[in-house]
Amino acid sequence: MSNHYNSTLIKKHPRLPARVMRITTPHGEVLTPSFMPVGTRAMLNYLTPSDVLDTNSHIILGGNTYHMLCTPGMEVIEKIGGMHRFMGWSKTMLTDSGGFQVFSLSEKGSVCIIDEEGAHFKHPITGKILHLNAESSIQTQKIIGADIIMAFDQCTPEAGGRETALAALDRTHRWLIRSKAEHDKNPQSAYGFKQALFGIIQGGSFRDLREQSAEFILQQDLDGIGIGGEVIGFDMQKTVEIIDWVRPLLPENKIRYTMGVGLQPQDLIDVVGRGIDIFDCVAPTRNARHGTLYYGEIVERDDWIAFESDTGVTKILIKKSQYAKDDQPIMPSCDCYTCKHFSRAYLHYLFKEGLIAYFHLSSIHNVHVMQKVCVKMRERITNVPSPPAKAGGEG
Ligand SMILES: [Zn+2]
Structure with a gap:
């Protein structure tokens, strides 16, 4: 199997921004648009990897950085040889930076402080204080060994207003530079596989901030582009509006990823129609469990x-x-x-x-x-x- 990452435009819709892309990674190829089922705790609830393959899934979000740090811990993952082997998934995998989870913890009033250095939170079992910053997030994602890893970001709360959105955006940009410097030291996983690094556009629901963030992210010459923030996937009207703002700035050859989109099937159709390639959401399996x-x-x-x-x-x-x-x-x-x-x-x-x-x-x-x-x-x-x-x- 080839040990490189690239993304190629295969076909553009003649009248819409929708397109088919091919992503090549050390663990296989993926054709987009593609939905990524989420294996938050190194498993897709009630589904084996073979069940997941039978649903025609070729890329998953495997093991969230925050959860894997808490349990079983990086020592175990590294000893087993990475997340692919640990959870028995041999195809393409993306993981997250932990940015969204620490944001959720801090919003829920759990013990989690986010400052310029990073996030400081209490281990849910041992009570020990753990620290996650741009450098340690990238190092953790190298041990997880996913094919696509994300820069450490500060998620933008929707209720915060412009000042909060601007602060989260500036911090996300500073952390992106640190994430990229850490990644560039050796752009491979701990097991020698090439990893792609994606940056994340923040800026809340403010057009100029979203555009400013997109321009900054593009200057860093990353492998792909995430669009993040609490609003994405939660408010679909705003989500498509935000995509329309930034799309003219995005290059055609890079993968575009809306983080957390997929509450229902029509949501995928709406973002792909606007030029998005990949998306993840826990909703399909969570809805199923709750009877929907x-x-x-x-x-x-x-x-x-x-x-x-x-x-x-x-x-x-x-x-x-x-x-x-x-x-x-x-x-x-x-x-x-x-x-x-x-x-x-x-x-x-x-x-x-x-x-x-x-x-x-x-x-x-x-x-x-x-x-x-x-x-x-x-x-x-x-x-x-x-x-x-x-x-x-x-x-
Ligand atoms: Zn069915």
Whole structure:
């Protein structure tokens, strides 16, 4: 397998910013648009790596830096030879810098202080104070050994206003320079595999700050670009607006990653239609566990696609008594393992009884639907006809 990273434009939609990219990494190739299931604690809840592959996933977010630092700790991960081996995933992997988790901790009032040096937080079990900064985040991600790693950033809270957004942006830029310097010492994992470093555009919901951040990130000559902040993926109207602000500044050959997008299938369609390539979200598996299963049809709409349903709602709540005797699959057009073999009645029963098989089967379906939407987007970008060439100048 080649020991390098690159990203290549394969096909652009003739009328939309949507595109198909190929990402080449030491652990395989990925065609985008591609959804990344999230393995927060070095596992995808209730899914084995083989289940994940069966959902057509070729890249995952494996093991969050913050969680891996807390437990099992870097000594264990390094001894086993990195996260790919530890969790049994042989394909492409991205990990995060820990920036978002320490931000969440500080917002929730847990013991976590963020200052210019980095984040200082209490180990959830031992109570010992741990420190995470730009340098140690990069070193940790080298031990995790993911193919794509992220610069340490300060997430922008949505409620903070302009001054807070500006402060987070300036700090993120200073930390980016430190992250890159640490990465450039040896741009490989602890196991000798080439790693790509992505920077993160902050700036909250302020257009000039987002543009300023995008320009700064691009000057650093990184391998790819993340778009972060609390608002991304949470408020989809603002998310697409922010993408539209920064997209004209972004080069065509670099991967664009919206961090935390994917509450529902239509969210993927909305960001890809604006020129985004990859995204991660815990929602598909979390929704599945709580009984919310994606339901709908992928339909062609003008030059693009949409995820719609006959009921007007693109999900079903499997706990409802109306499914107790329903012999249909969750989503009749879905070809996942769950839909091919089991009825809504069976899933309703498993859910009501709290049986483990429910969590497994429902997670397979929800992740599969996200990837099915990505497959359809790749097809649409590749196959939608280009507009006829305008008649020449001969009158
Ligand atoms: Zn299904």
